[in-house]
Amino acid sequence: SHYEGLVKQKTKVIMDLKLREEHDIDKMMSMEKQLMFLNEIVYKRSQSIQTIHMMAPKVPTYNGRPTFSNPRYLKQAQSEIPCLYAFPYDQSTHANRLILDGEETLALERES
Incomplete structure (x- = not known):
């Protein structure tokens, strides 16, 4: 009975660790997606600034x-x-x- 309690506690700790690891992996994946999205915005913004500068009329x-x-x-x-x-x-x-x-x-x- 004492041995069964330790086994249950061990399996519960292992399950909790797996759930926490899955949660952390999901969180990291969402952060990577958000980072890619923000990098794309920054890239597009710098490209648009460069385009505006190139298309602006040049003052002699x-x-x-x-x-x-x-x-x-x-x-x-x-x-x-x-x-x-x-x-x-x-x-x-x-x-x-x-x-x-x-x-x-x-x-x-x-x-x-």
Whole structure:
């Protein structure tokens, strides 16, 4: 009778462990499904952001500044803020890059 009680208790513990293991396996499977679903959402979101970026109209720029499709707008912007569009000297040649104000330097040389 004592032996039968121990056997019943042992079988009950084994059954409880099996049920708990099955429950844990089911829980892990559902978590894996949820993780796959969330990963798919993140992937699709990053893809849509990339697609939006690729399909967005490109703004033409020159040296990081927006260009003007209509020259009239450039003239208007130059009249409003002339310091942004004023080029005191031509930097296209290497010699002029070293001279800060070529015309001013020549004028001072003529005066002296």
